[in-house]
Amino acid sequence: MDYNTSEIESKWKKFWSKNNTYKVSNDFTKPKFYILDMFPYPSGAGLHVGHPLGYIATDIFARRKRQMGFNVLHPMGFDAFGLPAEQYAIESGIHPAISTDENIKKYIAQLDNIGFNYDWSRSVKTSDPSYYKWTQWIFLQLFDHYYDNNENKAKKIENLVAQFKKNGTEDINTQNSQEEDFSAAEWNGYSPLEKNDILMNYRLAYQKIGYVNWCEELGTVLANDEVKDGVSERGGYPVEKRAMKQWSLRITAYAERLLNDLETVDWSESLKAMQRNWIGKSVGAQLFFNVTNSEQKIEVFTTRPDTIFGATYMVLAPEHDLVSLLTTDEQKEKIEAYIAYSNSRSERERMSDIKEVTGAFTGAYAINPFTNKNIPIWIGDYVLKDYGTGAIMAVPSDDDRDKAFAQKFDLQIIDVVDKSDYPNATLKDKIGKIINSDFLNGLDVKKAIKTALNAIVEKGIGNRKINYKLRDANYSRQRYWGEPFPIKYNKDGVALPINELPHQLPNLDDFKPANGGKSPLARNTDWVNKETGYRRETDTMPGFAGSSWYYLRYMDATNQNALASKESINYWESVDLYVGGTEHAVGHLMYSRFWNKFLFDLGITKTVEPFKKLINQGMIQGVIEFLYLQKEKENGKSVFVSAEIAKNNRAKDYAKIPVHIDYISNYGQSDSNLNAEGIQQFLNWRPVYKGAKFVSKDGVFIDGQEENEKIKIVTKSEVGKMSKRYFNVVNPDDMVSKYGADCFRMYEMFLGPIEQSKPWDTNGIDGVSKFLRKFWALYQKEDAWIVNEDQPTADELKILHLTIKKINDDIEKFSFNTAVSAFMVCVNELRSNKCHKRAILEPLVKLIAPFAPFISEELWHKFGYSTSIHHSEYPIHNETYLKEDSIEYPISVNGKKRASVMIPSDATKEEAEAIALSIDDVQKWIDGKDIRKVIFVPKRMVNIVV
């Protein structure tokens, strides 16, 4: 029989599913290993060759662990709720429930084609009511808890209510949005709605009115990590700040634990650094400034209290609450104009002209508590509303932005830090000697910070304070395709839990986002008012809700009574090895850690961290062909000027239109001419450009109608994301049907280190394909099974055991490219030895099984076994076969290689040196010179220094 991949694959796929080969038992007596991939969202485009990169690696790892006797959990599921799935549904017009189910089917078929060992009975789908029942349950727990800073854990809100009843806010130390101060009597006198509002200040899932990232195009608000460069991460639409009442999660309560526990996990340094930056802890002082002729105080946060003598003015964020209170009548007009100006600027514009400082004077003055001088209060949008207190004390002598501001508006600058001893220091560096600062004069900056802090505390004008960049996570989405909040409001507007879970998402035909910040669910008034006297919450949860805890569900995926049973959580504990892309560095990975810690506080999870070890796989990229056209508007129609004549224009004015490779090869290679037919094809294929006018060097061309004018089209290729919209998706199914799943798997691994991103390129796949055929030929020649029972030679045993050792080490290091190479070396050597011996080939087929499950299963059964090779024992190398009688050593004199010699492998250092020095060639080189040193590096070399 020839090596026929498709025949072998379909045979063993059936065998595995019939025999439940990959069923994961809850056999709690075995040692466990939990290995997980980040689950995909089932997009309509299906899997492309980039997705399986990480899945193949974990599959190899999981199969080997299983062969080694571990009970391995290596599940797969689908992140079906959320924006991507919904956007696809809107574009295609198909209901997301239907399209996601279809897509999931497609995904499963594609994944099975590659031969993964998933136990589909443990699969999860975040949009399934039996799953989101528990997402909602966790939300209700968050709603029902607050964070106690004394005990450093989440506690039930009823404890807090009991305290309020007894002592008001006295002696409480909690994590909250604003400081509150009321007595027990006051609390007891509050209305239900007032109580509701106050408790929202403490709950871990709470409602507040805040400035949020509103995306008009998507019709929803977004979390901070869903916004990149001022536009939505998904779709790239503009995002603006808007004040809205929204649900939030108090992740900031866990900031310190999220930061500290990074020390305990085995993640890459760069990833940990990203999380540290995102949390952004800074230590400094909270300070209050009095305002002249006013009761108001301005609170600021500073990391540099030592520079307070240089604080010559203050700046508030334009949105700051005090702005309207403080502004004097004379300045009112200017301030209002400035606020209008800064509101009109999008986030993006603000970022793009960072160097430009803008602001306006309020007319009010604060008092510097140390110099007692009046300092002007300004507003400016370089001060951010939602970092720190939204107000700063400006020290223009020691801060770049303050300096630029002071110079522009001609404000006083007092030098307070002498940096003359540090010529390379920038304003930001905390070094130098304090000057012009009364009692701080002459102190080193570090010392001065402490001294100033003490003085501030003593004066009663401030405190030590730790500030975080991390902000509470916005948790409301005005979209249809998400978990409905299990929340209802009574007549008073008090938010109450809906405890009958799952709280089902109604089946709506009209699921498109609505304008004006209302969720599509709000249109369904029957559903909203289903319970008389109550109104249901109509927002839905964001995409990260379901993905924040899915790793727990796999442990006990069908449990009806809990998110997972206590026993299974105690057994599987947490994910031993998690593999996924860096794009989730601060989103998913931060939220999961937060939820896991919260569930730990509740006694549900067993470990504080969900993912012990994490490997970031790189992205497989695609080549994108871009058509460069100058795009202009003329009477509302698009006009494209060919790149040839647009060359003199600025590059950023070009329309970069991704085009299909086939299209390019049919209608003109780079730099060739596009004729009328070509233009027509282009327009048909991208209806968006219908009616567009093309202007070429030789004339005008409207919608392909005008005469045979030729337009020079110039395409340029770029490496980028593999995506449907770039027409560069390569489907793994095609690879599998052409080369076989084993070949596809090994080739993806052979491409390079798993962490690295690289463009997809099939150029080398023949090498792997050839290797598999050679491998097959060791066992089978045409129809004959040619494995014999001969005794292996020492050389052959050495090849085998070296390979076992190498493969073993490589898998442990997650270095699969070198592992594949090692197989190639091994097979090449066995081939040249004409070795067809069972003693060598049977262990080898076990060794390769994790990499190439199909071919190995086929050969395994040919050896006469009836059970799957994936339940066989993993071969372990034997050191005795690797020992050699003598080893060839290069001998060098003064670092130059002069000779080589065979030295017995058990020779002592002295013996080795003596043998080396006795060689004639070496004698010639050291003749007459003194030997200073003989360096003998075991298993390496001998170097003689003269």
Add this chain to the structure above:
RNA sequence: GCCCGGGUGGUGGAAUUGGUAGACACGCAAGACUUAAAAUCUUGUGAACAUAGUUCGUGCGGGUUCGAUUCCCGCCCCGGGUACCA
């Protein structure tokens, strides 16, 4: 700007973390088989001289060492993250 990675043949990438740089594969070249092509197999393949050898060679410039792709100092370039963070 700041914080992480990284820079090795024509290409993807190895190198036991200080010990013969370029494993393995692609590509290319020559040869065998074939009427021919494909496939397959064999050989060669860092560069320059020399054609058995020599010299140079891991982004650039220095340093430590008997010996540096690896360690140290100073630059250049590429990728990722982040950004008025007070």
